[in-house]
Amino acid sequence: MLSRASKYAILSTLFLAQHSSEERKISVKEIAESIDVPSPFLAKLFQQLVRGKIISSTKGPHGGFYLSEKNKMKNVLDIIENIDGLNKINSCFMGLNECDSTNPCPVHFIVEPFKNNILGKFRDKTIMEFAKEISDKGRLLTLKDISPSFEEPHE
Amino acid sequence: MLSRASKYAILSTLFLAQHSSEERKISVKEIAESIDVPSPFLAKLFQQLVRGKIISSTKGPHGGFYLSEKNKMKNVLDIIENIDGLNKINSCFMGLNECDSTNPCPVHFIVEPFKNNILGKFRDKTIMEFAKEISDKGRLLTLKDISPSFEEPHE
DNA sequence: TTATTAAAAGACCTTTTTATCTTTTAATAG
DNA sequence: CTATTAAAAGATAAAAAGGTCTTTTAATAA
Numbered sequence: 001m002l003s004r005a006s007k008y009a010i011l012s013t014l015f016l017a018q019h020s021s022e023e024r025k026i027s028v029k030e031i032a033e034s035i036d037v038p039s040p041f042l043a044k045l046f047q048q049l050v051r052g053k054i055i056s057s058t059k060g061p062h063g064g065f066y067l068s069e070k071n072k073m074k075n076v077l078d079i080i081e082n083i084d085g086l087n088k089i090n091s092c093f094m095g096l097n098e099c100d101s102t103n104p105c106p107v108h109f110i111v112e113p114f115k116n117n118i119l120g121k122f123r124d125k126t127i128m129e130f131a132k133e134i135s136d137k138g139r140l141l142t143l144k145d146i147s148p149s150f151e152e153p154h155e
Numbered sequence: 156m157l158s159r160a161s162k163y164a165i166l167s168t169l170f171l172a173q174h175s176s177e178e179r180k181i182s183v184k185e186i187a188e189s190i191d192v193p194s195p196f197l198a199k200l201f202q203q204l205v206r207g208k209i210i211s212s213t214k215g216p217h218g219g220f221y222l223s224e225k226n227k228m229k230n231v232l233d234i235i236e237n238i239d240g241l242n243k244i245n246s247c248f249m250g251l252n253e254c255d256s257t258n259p260c261p262v263h264f265i266v267e268p269f270k271n272n273i274l275g276k277f278r279d280k281t282i283m284e285f286a287k288e289i290s291d292k293g294r295l296l297t298l299k300d301i302s303p304s305f306e307e308p309h310e
Numbered sequence: 311t312t313a314t315t316a317a318a319a320g321a322c323c324t325t326t327t328t329a330t331c332t333t334t335t336a337a338t339a340g
Numbered sequence: 341c342t343a344t345t346a347a348a349a350g351a352t353a354a355a356a357a358g359g360t361c362t363t364t365t366a367a368t369a370a
Contacts, residue, residue, distance in 0.1 A: 007250040060337030095162040114269035215367030
């Protein structure tokens with residue numbers, strides 16, 4: 001449904017929305033470590049997101065990635081479109097080429113409302129609104145294992 | 156969410172449920188053409204489904220694939236389990252490693268009910284019941300383009 | 311009992327996705 | 341103006357998914 005690349009891109013962009021600003025740019029490395037994704041891979045994705053005007057970057061000392069005011073108005077679906085294209089997420093759950101309400105696959109009428117629901121969420125909120133909601137509701141934004149668990153003593 | 160392999164396997168098994176019987180076995184080639192999937196690939200999947208006791212086969216003249224009475228009691232989730240394993244379909248929509256209701260990803264509470272719904276459908280109906288429902292409700296079971304469209308005259 | 315048929319087995323190939331590494335470019339702090 | 345920093349670019353590699361082909365095995369009809 002979503003490629004790993006899109007998932008990384010979404011999580012990282014939302015992370016930028018929460019933690020970066022024009023004055024406080026963040027390096028790939030820092031983000032990759034926070035989200036727990038391979039940083040060279042994320043670097044590639046970020047290049048593409050910059051080209052797609054989803055995020056912004058500057059080089060050099062204190063450079064890094066951040067969201068401009070325009071970037072903040074984008075939504076999550078823009079990220080998906082930029083990385084996976086829209087076809088992938090819109091395609092039939094069972095893989096049928098011609099699946100619609102007049103010619104439905106066996107699970108069409110279960111999948112359709114779900115898709116509308118989740119795509120609505122990805123389309124109707126700006127990145128900034130989405131990020132705020134995530135902060136407010138305390139949603140998880142990392143691939144890391146967060147369980148406190150037993151800390152193996154290091155020595 | 157589902158690999159292409161799983162999708163092919165589900166469609167083909169449901170096709171067997173509808174069109175085959177112990178007396179009327181069907182060859183890979185015939186099924187592959189009906190569903191419109193690559194037949195050597197489907198052959199591999201069928202070998203695995205036979206090993207997993209989801210479908211049955213016999214070699215030789217008038218041999219082919221069919222569903223035994225026991226096979227007919229399996230469900231779609233058994234197919235998915237056999238091909239993809241259960242982890243894949245149960246994994247978090249955003250790819251988080253630790254996503255559950257106490258530590259939810261940003262779309263957890265949208266995805267969860269959908270998953271319960273669709274997994275329920277895949278678990279609670281036997282293959283045979285599922286196939287009947289599909290016939291009764293007139294659901295599509297092929298990757299083929301079915302649009303009547305304009306038939307390009309061949310000569 | 312033999313020829314034929316169709317699945318089983320397994321080697322192999324291709325494409326896509328994911329991930330890494332090295333070099334170049336540009337920004338800026340000093 | 342130079343050293344340093346961090347992204348951009350691009351080449352490359354590794355893994356997974358998808359797909360093909362050839363040989364072997366087993367069933368059965370004649």
